[in-house]
Amino acid sequence: MDDILKIIKDTSLTYEQKVFTLAKAAENSIKPLNIDEETQKYRDNGIICDLFEGNAPYRPRYIVPDYEVFLKNGSKFLDLEPPKNIWEAINSLLILYKHVPSITSFPVYLGNIDTLLDRFVEDEEEAYQAIKLFLLHIDRTITDSFCHANIGPEDTKAGRLILKASRELNVSIPNITLKYSEKTPDDLALDSINTTLITAKPSFANHEMFAGELGDDYAIASCYNGLPIGGGNFTLVRLNMGRLAPMAKDTEDFINNLLPDAVKKMAGYMDERIKFLMEESGYFESSFLVKEGLISVDRFTSMFGMVGLADAVNHLLGAKDQKDRFGYSKEANDLGVRIIEKLEEEVKKHHNPYCKFSDGKFLLHAQVGIDTDKGIAPGCRIPIGEEPEIWDHIRHSALFHKFFPTGIGDIFRFDSTVKRNPQYVLDIMKGAMKVGMRYISFYTSDSDVVRITGYLVKRSDMEKLERGEQVLNGAAVLGLGAVKTQHVLDRKERKDA
Amino acid sequence: MLRGLVNKIIPFSSVDGPGNRTAIFLQGCNFNCLYCHNPETINLCNNCGTCTKVCPTQCLTMENGIVHWDKEKCIECDNCLKACKNCSCPRTTYMTVEEVIKAIENTRPFISGITLSGGECMLQKEFVIELFEEVKKLGLTAFIDSNGSIPFYGDDRLMKAIDAVMLDVKSYDKEEHKMLTGQDNEIVFKNMEYLASINKLYEIRTVIVPDILNNEKNVDSISKRLSELNPSIKYKLIKYRPIGVRTEIIKSSMPSEDMMEKLKSIAIKNGCKDVIVV
Structure with missing residues (x-):
């Protein structure tokens, strides 16, 4: 009960943040899941981690509503008619967002907001006013950085207005992704790059790659997670390879014994979480999102996460000199690929009856880390402080991107002088897509909004938090943690070289 | 086999033409500019040791x-x-066209094209032509960064191989140009006119050097000439920076923002539509 009192008395939390924290504490006061001893051991030493999903899953981790259905039908539960103009559209969406749960209790997906709103754009000036208020409202009420909007791949008037308003507002929420296709006009891509060089968004998703695996109706939600629209993800648990590797006798032991065992235990744990959600929580029986066809249980999957590939590889090879380490030596990079191939093979062996979207399979996800990770690199990334030149870095990233349909990505920080030549960044982005990158983000050194690991936080918010002041964005505390443990502000600055 | 003498290759450059470009610096220059910021590219090595x-x-x-x-x-x-007392560099490499193409293989998907710079790359014109003919086959654009002392006109094969030129116009006045570079500027202006006439002049650059050049007169006269040719061509005014220069032969300082803005407004008044200060 001390913990509860501590939450109640914490002056650095806003009232809303207190309520969420208390709800989490209540959830964690019960232990309804059956977890076997060996799995629990993996959990205790941080090899398997459910990323604070809580002890009793009562909603899917990520919900990806089909907002088109909502615009077409309105909502019986919310007593809303289909919107007839841009003001009604943004008002209806803003109402619905308050009823789309996720692991953070805030929606992690806001829709392909350009195509959702474009049909209502008549007078551009009026539409701009509406869109700017819409985005402002989102930043101030969906106070969580894992909230994500999509635009593209086609050019729309609404999309351009969203970019313009994002540049002007310069806020951390929502995260935005441009679905970038070979058919996306350069002009829209350049407008997006000009925006990201000011406000660290949008990021760029390889549309052909995602659509090829998940179908055209996919979304990018939360950090950079590819998920089916009209469905979502039940749970995301992660396997910490950096922690698992030191338990192995050698590389072969790691690949042939430890990894398959950990995958099996983690998959079993995910089954248990999904079983509780599906069979005990009653979420899918009671939510109006299901009843009104905004989500369907058939379009859900689960994300099998991993972190710390770099740390595992470097440990297994005993690589100390930079030239021998992950990101540099062929041996290390080949071992990285071999480990991920084995991971994919082992994960594919598992079947979960509820993951109907992915034929009973869990889909791989390169998890970006949590604020308390120390000495563990996100997903398959090269650790901050060891980054090679950008062209080698991108090619290295691309080795791994094909394995992770539910998300993997890399982040590059540029010297702010590149603002004079956005085509420069466009060339790099296009090249990245050409060599097989799935997802790429950019920002500049002078940006207040910075990409932490996948999500965005304002530098100025982190400074406030450090002074003990309240900050509206609940994710700022995670950002500050990551700045301290993972040195995310020290990401290599890319200059002409 | 034809070889070029390469001083260095910068795989990603944001400041050597449109988009992301690999900038290749060739060794050797026929100018000896007082403000040269990479004087080690001027002469060929004399093996003094x-x-x-x-x-x-x-x-x-x-x-x-x-x-x-x-x-x-x-x-x-x-x-x-x-x-080095010879304004040269021992770290140069004779490379064939094939070797240069191989050197850019890894970065090719990420660039718009190649920019040849120097030194004065046009002193190795045959190499420029052969390299660019191969560069074009890769779907890349071929740009030249030149002091304008070697004629671009009268060579169809050369001009077919080049997409555009970024031309230094260092001084309008013949005597001042000679004082600054050691050479005449007659061909520079002929090149400027010719390249503009065939739409291959990407930009003109003038370095602003307080106390050494008549900067106002230069910008005024050069921008007038440029706007007559084509007012949409970029005119870049570059601040002199005392970095890498031979301070024993030049006593100047970085021009103020005010001075640069004033010069920019002169160029704009003269009709230039795309004037930038760097």
């Missing part, structure tokens, strides 16, 4: 009267450049 004595990693050695450079051992401390 001075640099071999200051190299801390022994990557520079004398073999049969020739200075050899071991790239693998080099830590780029630049001691050799500081010691």
